[in-house]
Amino acid sequence: MARKTKDPGFGFNSHENVRGIINKDGSSNVIHVNKKFNVDDLYTYFVEMSWSRFFLYVFIGYTFLNILFGFVYTLIGIEQITPSTGNFFGDFLNGFFFSAQTLTTVGYGGIAPKGITANLIAAFQAMLGLLSFSFITGLLYGRFAKPKAAIRFSDNLILRDFKEHRALMFRLMNNRKTIMIEPEIKVTLSINEKNKEGRYQRAFHELKLERDKIMYLPTVWTVVHEVGEESPLHKYSNEEIEKLDAKVYILLKYHEESFGQSVYQATSYDFSKLEINMKYSPSSHFNEDGFTVLDHGKLSEVELIN
Known part of the structure; x- marks a missing residue:
């Protein structure tokens, strides 16, 4: 049984086709009114x-x-x-x-x-x-x-068969040449649906990940949420998931060598970016001298599952 999480600050009230709170670039999508000006x-x-x-x-x-x-x-x-x-x-x-x-x-x-x-x-x-x-x-x-993260997230989400179930996946990489030290990620799913009274309401779920923390990352990290029995997406078919009014909110934290301190980066996906029964193409290979070559242009590249 999928467990709901507490409101992360977005509010449960909603309406049809509500916009996301966080944009793809991590900026806030909230319009502030009646805010007093402060010189600070x-x-x-x-x-x-x-x-x-x-x-x-x-x-x-x-x-x-x-x-x-x-x-x-x-x-x-x-x-x-x-x-x-x-x-x-x-x-x-x-x-x-x-x-x-x-x-x-x-x-x-x-x-x-x-x-x-x-x-x-x-x-x-x-x-x-x-x-x-x-x-x-x-x-x-x-x-x-100012400490700034330089993380690139894939443009798309994929939903594919994985082990005995299905899995929701996305990829990320460091846009700098430094190595990401102890990256840690949290992923929250927001589903916007009508309740019994016919009003739209958002339900929030903290997704359980295959790995939510690693030691360091020199290349690419594919973040995986297995759609098992405890997943909030388990009760939906692939076609139903594709039509969901749902969004994924992501917060990444890691130690950045350039600034010598921890940095954060947020992003979001909506399910219009979902690709089903696809897999990510390899984004790295070895050259003749044995060095690992990372192709930044292939971060979002997908291919059909054979």
């Missing part, structure tokens, strides 16, 4: 965002500050830093480039403030530049130093 969250926000967005924000912030101070220098009189060109746009460009030199503390020496007002503004801007670049430097260090 800014660091996490900038560290967690993508590199492209991070550098876009840096560029936008840098450009905005220089445009702002360029207008300020133009409005107080560009003559306080350099002779006027006779038109507003030319004076603004001189103010913009002087602002860039002041903000970055480059100071080429070709343009310099002469009036007391321009000197006060330039002094304030120089302080603002030092604070801004210190903040950006801290964020860059935080982004590089």
Whole structure:
């Protein structure tokens, strides 16, 4: 008899075709409303965002500050830093480039403030530049130093005959050249079905795995859940499993040599990625010198069972 597990924090209430809580890349799929803004969250926000967005924000912030101070220098009189060109746009460009030199503390020496007002503004801007670049430097260090797992999971799940029963399987590998030390994995199955009252409800089951922990992993790990009598999938046929509104949530923990500490990575599968009566193709082989060759392109490759 399959045993249900406690709610892992997702909630039992559901509806038809409910979206998963965790995305394939491990990010949360929860929409937050009425959440109060906290300044302390800014660091996490900038560290967690993508590199492209991070550098876009840096560029936008840098450009905005220089445009702002360029207008300020133009409005107080560009003559306080350099002779006027006779038109507003030319004076603004001189103010913009002087602002860039002041903000970055480059100071080429070709343009310099002469009036007391321009000197006060330039002094304030120089302080603002030092604070801004210190903040950006801290964020860059935080982004590089943050421990991150680099695990690739197969794009698909497979359901195939295994020993005396069937088995649900997926594969994973380390996307770095380091060896995964003491990887440990937990797999939770969520099945969304109608109850006796006709309302949708989710049932959670912690799947028993053939192995949930190994010593180290240099190549590929095929994670296996045997669909025996104690499995929550045992009562379903292959065709019924294929049509289930079900999702698999995975949490992997291991010691990462690059950071010298344990890291975590989460992912999920829905049963639309399920392939039946297939097996994974070998992803590694030996070369002529006896070295093991791992082909990252074959992680999700499957073939028919003969």
